Amino acid sequence: MDTLSHMLLKALRDGSLQGIKLAPTAPTLTHLFFVDDSLILAKASPQQLYQIMQILNIFSQASSQRINLHKPGIICRNALDIVTKQSMAAILQMQIWSNSSFYLGLPSVWGRSKVAALPWxxxxxxxxxxxxxxxxxxxxxxxxxxxxxxxxxxxxxxxx
Incomplete structure (x- = not known):
């Protein structure tokens, strides 16, 4: 997973992957790795998605690890139109998860107000x-x- 992390960070440095920022002064995030899960963060553009797929394919070939196509999913902002979401799902060959889903016991989408989201x-x-x-x-x-x-x-x- 260190190799995959380095590949994603290299793509960020090269400018071929943008990642996301949680705040203007925060570092750019491209991924989060957990014990047996990975979360890859990117802008909703075909170029970004193809770059992610290329990185995952190279990593899979080099490590002999395969992506379980039944497990991954895409979580999108509500502002994205359905055509963009469906295009993303087709490029990544993954299903779109609803915004009401949970990831590691936490809501997958928090919204703008953290004060309203965190009482539970x-x-x-x-x-x-x-x-x-x-x-x-x-x-x-x-x-x-x-x-x-x-x-x-x-x-x-x-x-x-």
Whole structure:
């Protein structure tokens, strides 16, 4: 995968691949590699897509690794018209994933407002932490925790 990474970065330096920037001062991203997944980022142009396919084909031939054509997909911005999306799918020979799909447990499309997108992440983390706390407590601690949670759920009394 280091070789594939170097190939994508070389294409970026040569100007044959553009990648994307998450912010004006951020570095350009062409790819993200995970344990057994890869995410390649590019502009929606035929030249960019053909460049990606060429890099993947050279990498596949050199490494004897094949791309599982049933697994990859394309995630596009909502602003792209359907003709462009279908053209991209034809060039890459991949399916178009809907914007409501998830990748590694996170939404594939965040939108502009990160403040609106992230509360569910905070909620999931808090639930996991509560589960961990409860799993590590002894019987007396669990009883105390459940009484605190019940107290939190009760409406507050108003004193006159």
């Amino acid at each position: 992440v905070k909620e999931r983390v808090q639930k996991n932490i509560e589960g961990w706390k409860e799993a590590l407590l002894n019987q007396a601690g669990k009883k105390k925790l459940s009484s605190k949670q019940a107290f939190k759920q009760c409406p507050r009394m108003q004193w006159q």
